[in-house]
Amino acid sequence: MANSKRDLFRSRRMRVRSKLRKMADGRPRLSVHRSSKNISVQVIDDAQGKTLASASTLEKDFGLVGKNNIEAAAKIGSAIAERAKAAGVEAVYFDRGGFLFHGKVKALADAAREGGLKF
Template sequence: MAANKRTLFLKRRLRNRNKLRKINKTNKPRLSVHRSSKNLSVQIIDDVQGVTLAAASTLEKDMGFVGKNNKEAAAKVGAAIAERAKKAGVEEVIFDRGAFLFHGKIAALADAAREGGLKF
C-alpha cells in the first residue's frame, strides 16, 4: 500500500525527533523550525519544563516579511531568534528541523542563527 505525502512527512518528523532525544543527554533547549508555504516560524523550547523560551516568525509585522517565505526572510528570522535567545539566556541549542530537509530556507535560517551567536 502506498503511503501518502502526509504520512511520510509525519514518519520523517518522528524519526528526526527520536534521534534528537537520543543525542540530547544534557537537556539542552530545542530550536524547532516550522515552514509552511507562506511563512516560517521558529521556537526555542525547553522540553523539561515544557515552555517556549523565545520565538520568531515571518508573521511579525516588524520583520517586514508577512506572507513571504524565502531565504532572505529565513535569514532575518534566524538572526532574530539568536538575538532573542541571548536575551533569554540561551547560548546552546539542539537544532530540530522537523521533517524539513536541511537546505535552502532551513539552511539559511540555521546559518543566520549561528552567526547571531547560537551554538548547535
C-alpha cells in the same frame, strides 16, 4: 499502495525528533516550522514545557508577512539568535522537523549560528 506525502513527512519528523531527544543533554530545542507562506521558529525547553523565545515572519516588526524565501529565513534566524541570547540560551539542538535541511531551513540555521547560537 505508496505512502502519502503527509505520512512520509510525519515519519521523518518523528525519526528526527526521537534521535535528537537522545542527544539533548538538557539543551533547549530550536524547532522550525515552514508553511507555504511563512516560516517560524521557537526555542523550547522540553523539561519545563515552555517556549523561551520565538520569531516568525508573521510578526509585523520584520515586514515579512506572507514571505517565505531564503532572505526572510535568514532574518528570522538572526532574530531568534538575538532573542535566545537575551533569554540566556547559548546552546540548542536543531529540530528541523520533517523538513529537509536545504534552502530556507539551511539559511535559517546558518543565520542562527552566525548570531551566536551553538548547535
